[in-house]
Amino acid sequence: MDWGNAIVKKIDKDQDVNLALTGVLHLEGSVKTTKLKLTWLPEIDELVKISLMEFDYLITKKKLEEGEDFVDVLNPCTEKETAALGDPNMRNLKCGDVVQLERKGYFRCDVPYLKPSKPIVLFAIPDGRQQAGLK
Numbered sequence: 001m002d003w004g005n006a007i008v009k010k011i012d013k014d015q016d017v018n019l020a021l022t023g024v025l026h027l028e029g030s031v032k033t034t035k036l037k038l039t040w041l042p043e044i045d046e047l048v049k050i051s052l053m054e055f056d057y058l059i060t061k062k063k064l065e066e067g068e069d070f071v072d073v074l075n076p077c078t079e080k081e082t083a084a085l086g087d088p089n090m091r092n093l094k095c096g097d098v099v100q101l102e103r104k105g106y107f108r109c110d111v112p113y114l115k116p117s118k119p120i121v122l123f124a125i126p127d128g129r130q131q132a133g134l135k
Contacts, residue, residue: 005029039102046088049119054080090120
């Protein structure tokens with residue numbers, strides 16, 4: 001974080017889709033003008049499981065027409081759950097804490113760290129921008 005840019009020169013994959021990236025630092029590059037970005041965590045045992053929850057509108061229209069049945073405009077996908085891994089420090093989150101995930105947005109902790117087999121559950125906080133719909 002805050003190191004600057006690195007330019008990926010080579011991507012190696014094996015049959016199990018394990019990746020290795022080879023690159024060179026480009027410290028004078030601008031993070032703001034770089035289009036493709038990568039966020040990563042080191043591969044360590046202390047990473048915690050996270051469940052990122054995003055919610056969408058219940059109906060697909062802003063306003064129902066007179067006589068229109070709301071059942072006809074129900075959104076078929078109002079919830080999206082994404083499995084992720086987080087920094088070990090996320091074990092310290094308490095229910096209700098707000099955290100910003102880089103290039104993902106702000107989230108509120110709904111279920112804090114309990115044990116390694118249970119993910120921390122984070123609810124996305126809407127930022128006011130119109131969503132294109134969950135997929």
